[in-house]
Amino acid sequence: MSQARNPYEIHDYPSRRPTGVGPWTLAFALFGGTIAWTVHLIAGYSVANYMCGDAVAVWILHGLTVVALTVVALAFLTALRVVRHATRLPKGERTPEEDRDQFLASGGLLLAGLGFMAITFGEVAVVVAGCTP
Amino acid sequence: MTASTHGQPVSERLSSLWERPRVIDHIFATVDHKRLGVRYMVTAFVFFLVGGTLAGMMRTQLAVPENQFLGPESYNRIFTMHGTTMIFYFATPMLTGIATYILPLMLGTRDLAFPRLNAFAYWVFLFSGLFIYTSFLVDEVPDGGWFAYVPLTGPNYSQGLGMDFWTLAILFLGISTTAAAINFVVTILRMRAPGMAVQRMPLFLWGVLDMAFTILIALPSLTLATLLLALDRTFGTHFYDPAGGGNPLLWQHLFWIWGHPEVYILLLPSLGIISTVVTAHARREVVMYPLVAVASVAIGILAFGLWVHHMFSTGLDLLPISFFSAASFTIAIPSGISIFAWVTTIYGGRVRFSPAFMFALGFIVTFVIGGVSGVMVAMVPFDWQVHDSYFVVAHFHYVLVGGVVFPVFAGLYHWFPKITGRMTVPTLGHGAFWLIFLGFNITFFPQHILGLLGMPRRVYTYAEGLGWDTYNAISTAGYVVLGLGIIVMVFDFLWSMQRGEEAGDDPWEADSLEWATPSPPEPYNFAHLPIVHSRTPMWLDRTPERGGQLDRIEDPMDDGREVVTTSVLDAAPDAVLRVPEPSYVPLFAALALTVAVVAMLVEVYPVSVAGIVGLGALLAVWLWRSPAPAPERVNQIRDRVHLPDVRIAGPHSLGRWGMIFFIVTEAVLFGSLISSYFLVRGSADEWPLGGIAEPELILPAILTALIVLSSASMFWAQRQVEGSADRNPPLGMLRLALVVSLALGIAFLSLQAYEFHRSEFGPSTNAYGSLFFMITGTHAAHMGVGVLLIGWTLLRTWFVSHEPGQRSDVPNVALYWHFVGVVWLVILSVVYLGVRGL
Numbered sequence: 001m002s003q004a005r006n007p008y009e010i011h012d013y014p015s016r017r018p019t020g021v022g023p024w025t026l027a028f029a030l031f032g033g034t035i036a037w038t039v040h041l042i043a044g045y046s047v048a049n050y051m052c053g054d055a056v057a058v059w060i061l062h063g064l065t066v067v068a069l070t071v072v073a074l075a076f077l078t079a080l081r082v083v084r085h086a087t088r089l090p091k092g093e094r095t096p097e098e099d100r101d102q103f104l105a106s107g108g109l110l111l112a113g114l115g116f117m118a119i120t121f122g123e124v125a126v127v128v129a130g131c132t133p
Numbered sequence: 134m135t136a137s138t139h140g141q142p143v144s145e146r147l148s149s150l151w152e153r154p155r156v157i158d159h160i161f162a163t164v165d166h167k168r169l170g171v172r173y174m175v176t177a178f179v180f181f182l183v184g185g186t187l188a189g190m191m192r193t194q195l196a197v198p199e200n201q202f203l204g205p206e207s208y209n210r211i212f213t214m215h216g217t218t219m220i221f222y223f224a225t226p227m228l229t230g231i232a233t234y235i236l237p238l239m240l241g242t243r244d245l246a247f248p249r250l251n252a253f254a255y256w257v258f259l260f261s262g263l264f265i266y267t268s269f270l271v272d273e274v275p276d277g278g279w280f281a282y283v284p285l286t287g288p289n290y291s292q293g294l295g296m297d298f299w300t301l302a303i304l305f306l307g308i309s310t311t312a313a314a315i316n317f318v319v320t321i322l323r324m325r326a327p328g329m330a331v332q333r334m335p336l337f338l339w340g341v342l343d344m345a346f347t348i349l350i351a352l353p354s355l356t357l358a359t360l361l362l363a364l365d366r367t368f369g370t371h372f373y374d375p376a377g378g379g380n381p382l383l384w385q386h387l388f389w390i391w392g393h394p395e396v397y398i399l400l401l402p403s404l405g406i407i408s409t410v411v412t413a414h415a416r417r418e419v420v421m422y423p424l425v426a427v428a429s430v431a432i433g434i435l436a437f438g439l440w441v442h443h444m445f446s447t448g449l450d451l452l453p454i455s456f457f458s459a460a461s462f463t464i465a466i467p468s469g470i471s472i473f474a475w476v477t478t479i480y481g482g483r484v485r486f487s488p489a490f491m492f493a494l495g496f497i498v499t500f501v502i503g504g505v506s507g508v509m510v511a512m513v514p515f516d517w518q519v520h521d522s523y524f525v526v527a528h529f530h531y532v533l534v535g536g537v538v539f540p541v542f543a544g545l546y547h548w549f550p551k552i553t554g555r556m557t558v559p560t561l562g563h564g565a566f567w568l569i570f571l572g573f574n575i576t577f578f579p580q581h582i583l584g585l586l587g588m589p590r591r592v593y594t595y596a597e598g599l600g601w602d603t604y605n606a607i608s609t610a611g612y613v614v615l616g617l618g619i620i621v622m623v624f625d626f627l628w629s630m631q632r633g634e635e636a637g638d639d640p641w642e643a644d645s646l647e648w649a650t651p652s653p654p655e656p657y658n659f660a661h662l663p664i665v666h667s668r669t670p671m672w673l674d675r676t677p678e679r680g681g682q683l684d685r686i687e688d689p690m691d692d693g694r695e696v697v698t699t700s701v702l703d704a705a706p707d708a709v710l711r712v713p714e715p716s717y718v719p720l721f722a723a724l725a726l727t728v729a730v731v732a733m734l735v736e737v738y739p740v741s742v743a744g745i746v747g748l749g750a751l752l753a754v755w756l757w758r759s760p761a762p763a764p765e766r767v768n769q770i771r772d773r774v775h776l777p778d779v780r781i782a783g784p785h786s787l788g789r790w791g792m793i794f795f796i797v798t799e800a801v802l803f804g805s806l807i808s809s810y811f812l813v814r815g816s817a818d819e820w821p822l823g824g825i826a827e828p829e830l831i832l833p834a835i836l837t838a839l840i841v842l843s844s845a846s847m848f849w850a851q852r853q854v855e856g857s858a859d860r861n862p863p864l865g866m867l868r869l870a871l872v873v874s875l876a877l878g879i880a881f882l883s884l885q886a887y888e889f890h891r892s893e894f895g896p897s898t899n900a901y902g903s904l905f906f907m908i909t910g911t912h913a914a915h916m917g918v919g920v921l922l923i924g925w926t927l928l929r930t931w932f933v934s935h936e937p938g939q940r941s942d943v944p945n946v947a948l949y950w951h952f953v954g955v956v957w958l959v960i961l962s963v964v965y966l967g968v969r970g971l
Binding site: 034037038041044045048049050052096097099100102103104106107110111114117118121122124125126129130131 | 330331332423424426427428430431434435437438441449450451452453455456457458459460462463466467470702703815
């Protein structure tokens with residue numbers, strides 16, 4: 001039996017240098033912005049559909065936007081931090097896990113950006129159209 | 134030739150394992166993804182030709198004003214069946230077929246995760262298609278549109294069996310689509326070649342993965358919508374009936390929560406096909422790979438925030454629809470990212486202008502036009518102007534023909550050499566492309582103008598002198614050109630299959646793993662499963678150090694029908710599993726289901742029940758004996774790949790993953806049901822309706838106690854199995870735990886039957902009654918299935934091997950049982966406590 005190669009070398013995983021990014025951090029970086037947008041859309045639609053006319057409704061909508069945008073910003077910053085962490089070494093020296101983290105966190109940046117746009121468009125509608133019955 | 138450890142050449146040994154010699158087995162018992170993939174594609178293409186013929190009848194009718202070729206009733210039937218056929222029986226199954234064929238090859242494995250489920254899904258699709266087309270034989274053809282809006286399709290305005298055919302066929306087909314989606318998700322997540330980490334997955338795989346997830350989350354909504362419609366039509370319930378407190382808008386919500394993502398269900402794998410074709414024929418990896426991959430995910434997610442943009446003109450307030458208008462604009466961004474990536478790739482590539490590539494180019498042009506008109510109708514005021522006009526018909530044909538049919542044709546031309554072993558004729562392919570491309574644009578571009586001129590859709594004729602005559606005539610002429618193109622393409626395929634030039638393994642010198650197999654591939658796909666080191670293994674992995682070959686698992690894995698499973702993110706190998714043998718059970722199960730559906734249509738319920746019982750019995754046979762576990766292989770794959778776990782049970786088992794995604798789709802079904810409850814309640818003046826008393830709480834409290842206790846005892850059963858990974862489980866304790874769960878489950882069902890029996894209102898009293906019985910009844914049905922599963926599991930403890938690794942059924946059944954318990958807690962809080970304002 002040849003012992004020339006580490007059996008893990010064949011499939012590259014797992015490498016011996018941990019990335020330092022936990023699975024929950026990675027998950028939040030990837031999906032945080034999307035989840036914020038989803039909640040904003042469903043909650044905003046429900047409030048606008050059933051509560052407009054109530055004086056507090058418009059403030060609930062503004063509040064929803066603030067909370068959602070905060071979560072989006074946090075997800076974006078987390079993703080940015082993961083990308084920076086994963087790319088601190090030159091490309092040839094990175095482990096496959098670092099490549100993976102960079103890939104997933106880059107996706108998080110895009111998803112957070114899209115979430116930001118959709119939430120902001122929705123808030124513009126609240127400001128322009130108002131929340132009257 | 135590599136020698137097998139079984140004393141014969143590897144190819145012979147593997148062929149004997151992966152192929153049955155009898156022809157009848159090939160036809161009726163095959164579980165080979167390639168045979169089933171081809172069947173899907175051929176069947177779907179036949180439906181495409183039928184649907185296209187129906188379109189020709191419509192265009193003939195509309196070619197001149199006041200034409201009498203088709204009467205209004207016939208026209209309604211034809212446009213209903215055209216839309217239904219193209220969406221349900223061509224587009225989705227065709228993409229499913231391509232994915233079924235290509236997926237395992239591109240993943241570097243030997244079959245899909247659940248081969249028998251794959252066969253079952255195909256048979257159900259076929260029988261569902263035959264079922265809905267028998268409506269022509271009995272002159273009861275669906276006529277309410279492929280969108281089946283209520284109240285038009287409800288019991289008051291749609292007499293006869295036509296829409297019953299439609300609802301039952303869609304419910305029937307949904308089983309097939311869901312099964313295929315679960316199969317794709319589990320296969321892509323767990324059966325990628327070692328090393329094919331998420332950042333190295335081909336873009337086609339991303340597209341199929343996104344499609345499958347979108348199906349799992351969107352389809353339950355359609356299933357529920359059609360089920361409620363069937364109940365309204367057959368049993369007099371009031372879900373959509375305003376006179377009984379129901380809400381017709383509920384249909385539109387449920388339908389479009391599925392209907393809009395459906396566009397992306399079709400689009401996402403199509404985008405993947407385009408990426409594949411562009412990569413191979415521009416001979417360059419798609420630029421901005423991470424962005425294109427994530428754009429595909431983003432489109433799948435945003436697709437769920439768009440459904441109300443089909444309802445802008447239903448009278449909803451401006452602000453609520455503005456949220457959906459915003460999301461509709463946003464989705465243009467990831468779509469645009471993909472378009473720019475392909476254009477840039479082509480710009481910098483060494484393009485081979487093959488027919489496949491031409492169809493990809495045609496896609497880009499038409500899809501951009503469809504996308505731009507999509508952004509136009511995302512604007513609420515514009516949508517109000519063109520809603521239900523031919524502008525919308527033009528828009529969605531640009532999206533669906535441009536966005537789906539062109540990529541499908543690109544894919545067929547691209548993979549034809551792999552599937553048949555022969556090349557198509559380039560001249561015919563180019564001819565077909567130009568005829569189809571020009572014919573399509575001549576047919577549909579004028580329809581934008583017709584819509585702006587005010588021509589409504591779904592009219593069987595129009596008066597002379599409205600300014601529509603010329604555009605309609607041009608549109609019909611375009612159809613003829615388009616049809617000629619299809620004929621040329623079909624001729625090209627049929628001729629090339631017999632006489633085309635031999636293709637060789639990799640005629641395109643493409644990048645992905647399917648081209649590492651012979652054309653057509655062997656039954657076992659790969660004699661040695663490949664190991665992947667890059668995103669384009671056929672280009673970058675075949676280095677001189679590896680002798681110009683792909684890296685591979687040396688062991689041919691030929692002790693049985695063996696595959697390697699890998700981890701979700703990193704594709705690190707984690708087990709060797711055995712996939713099932715060919716079987717007639719999927720065919721018989723699909724036939725039993727067909728009997729049940731046909732009997733439901735003609736309201737012979739005892740036969741329907743018999744069909745369902747037969748189906749249950751066949752499923753029990755199907756699941757009775759799992760394939761034997763692969764022999765211990767730790768460190769045995771020639772010291773190359775370390776496999777620490779070879780069990781078929783536990784978290785590594787594919788069955789566990791299948792159950793998880795089944796539960797996901799079930800959870801969405803219940804979520805849709807609960808949302809429907811709130812929507813109808815929100816539009817009611819009083820609740821419960823019609824002076825019905827609030828439900829009592831004593832019985833629900835007892836039911837809750839029973840279900841919580843039964844869940845605890847199932848947890849106990851689970852512990853007996855999972856706590857004994859390396860030894861036989863204590864069977865006495867396991868049986869006791871299962872018996873307790875079974876008894877508590879039966880007690881729950883008996884008490885709920887008592888509650889139903891003594892109820893002072895029924896499902897047809899009003900919408901409250903309909904929803905109450907629908908929610909609790911659906912849950913009870915799930916409890917019934919759970920009880921049967923526990924009984925079946927209990928029975929297996931006496932008859933099936935007790936070795937560790939053989940008991941994946943107990944944790945899976947427990948998972949299902951816990952899910953049903955959690956659903957009950959939600960129902961308790963919404964239907965019993967929520968109605969009191971608690």
